[in-house]
Amino acid sequence: MVRFFKSFYYAINGVLHGFRFERNMQFHLLAAIIVCLAGALTGLSTTEWMIIILLIGGMMALELMNTAIERTVDLVTKDIHPLAKQAKDVAAGAVLLFAIASAVIGLIIFIPKWFG
Numbered sequence: 106m107v108r109f110f111k112s113f114y115y116a117i118n119g120v121l122h123g124f125r126f127e128r129n130m131q132f133h134l135l136a137a138i139i140v141c142l143a144g145a146l147t148g149l150s151t152t153e154w155m156i157i158i159l160l161i162g163g164m165m166a167l168e169l170m171n172t173a174i175e176r177t178v179d180l181v182t183k184d185i186h187p188l189a190k191q192a193k194d195v196a197a198g199a200v201l202l203f204a205i206a207s208a209v210i211g212l213i214i215f216i217p218k219w220f221g
């Protein structure tokens with residue numbers, strides 16, 4: 106049980122580290138607050154809220170994974186290496202794809218409510 110809470114503590118530390126030191130995480134947090142405020146003002150169904158929460162959580166989780174990959178690459182080599190570039194660029198690409206999909210889904214949810 107102690108081990109479980111220790112792992113939980115380390116995981117929370119990882120999330121807090123992301124919010125404190127990663128600009129992109131701070132941006133995602135701001136975006137999440139704006140989206141939640143917009144959702145509260147617009148009025149969303151339970152299903153729409155579940156989708157929004159999943160997208161926000163997924164986006165932040167993916168950004169943390171990207172940070173973990175960046176840190177790991179930097180730990181492995183400080184030199185310029187094509188594989189280091191590929192690892193970082195592919196991880197960043199994964200974040201970008203999810204961000205685009207999230208933005209499109211957000212528009213699909215909000216646009217009909219605002220202009221429908």
Ligand SMILES: Nc1ncnc2c1ncn2[C@@H]1O[C@H](COP(=O)(O)OP(=O)(O)OP(=O)(O)O)[C@@H](O)[C@H]1O
Nearest residue numbers: 129175182183184185186187189190191193194197
């Ligand atoms: N060791 C390396 N070898 C080759 N290219 C690298 C290396 N490290 C970084 N790069 C290239 O430079 C880009 C920026 O690297 P950096 O580590 O600053 O990531 P970043 O996305 O700017 O990080 P952050 O999200 O913390 O601002 C990478 O996406 C990659 O294309």
